[in-house]
Amino acid sequence: DTEVTQTPKHLVMGMTNKKSLKCEQHMGHRAMYWYKQKAKKPPELMFVYSYEKLSINESVPSRFSPECPNSSLLNLHLHALQPEDSALYLCASSQGTGGGSNQPQHFGDGTRLSIL
Amino acid sequence: AQSVAQPEDQVNVAEGNPLTVKCTYSVSGNPYLFWYVQYPNRGLQFLLKYITGDNLVKGSYGFEAEFNKSQTSFHLKKPSALVSDSALYFCAVRPVFNAGNMLTFGGGTRLMVKP
Numbered sequence: 001d002t003e004v005t006q007t008p009k010h011l012v013m014g015m016t017n018k019k020s021l022k023c024e025q026h027m028g029h030r031a032m033y034w035y036k037q038k039a040k041k042p043p044e045l046m047f048v049y050s051y052e053k054l055s056i057n058e059s060v061p062s063r064f065s066p067e068c069p070n071s072s073l074l075n076l077h078l079h080a081l082q083p084e085d086s087a088l089y090l091c092a093s094s095q096g097t098g099g100g101s102n103q104p105q106h107f108g109d110g111t112r113l114s115i116l
Numbered sequence: 117a118q119s120v121a122q123p124e125d126q127v128n129v130a131e132g133n134p135l136t137v138k139c140t141y142s143v144s145g146n147p148y149l150f151w152y153v154q155y156p157n158r159g160l161q162f163l164l165k166y167i168t169g170d171n172l173v174k175g176s177y178g179f180e181a182e183f184n185k186s187q188t189s190f191h192l193k194k195p196s197a198l199v200s201d202s203a204l205y206f207c208a209v210r211p212v213f214n215a216g217n218m219l220t221f222g223g224g225t226r227l228m229v230k231p
Binding site: 004006031040041042043045048056090092094096102104105106107108109110112 | 148150152157158159160161162165167204206212217218219221222223224226
């Protein structure tokens, strides 16, 4: 069983809808990540939160809006998405992001998003 | 900038035979290296990591990996493959002193183990 929980597992939405993806971890990790993964490709980093503050935004379009309400939760708010945004969205967490951090990232099972 | 190459899109092996999934990397300075496995409709599962020390690293499910600094490689190995090992495998690297814990992933290798 994964220690990072993502909901929903599947989401179908129209291009005008607003929805949110949720991620939760209770491992005491202080870093959380959002990735986008297309089929049979490696994950692409979108955002990094460190101690509940956004530390990295990999030039992601503004139709994706991350939020970290507390150290255990991470949301990804979606609005006016495009068909090319259809993908598996993965959340991950790790103990930290410091320069010497060698701890692995732990991934959830993702939300499979389809844009109609 | 760092990079990771997994030269084989797919590796086929018979059950019971040894398997190797190749990974080479390029990074400034010393690397942290990771292997992850992804089963269908699942997220990435951490298998093992190289930080420092012994070049042979043992991980989950009987997998191991050998770090070779001169060849800048970190190949994943298992002495006896199982059908259940069939999955997508990703190698990842990050420089030791890289703020943000940002991983660079290889393109992935699909492992097919046939009975």
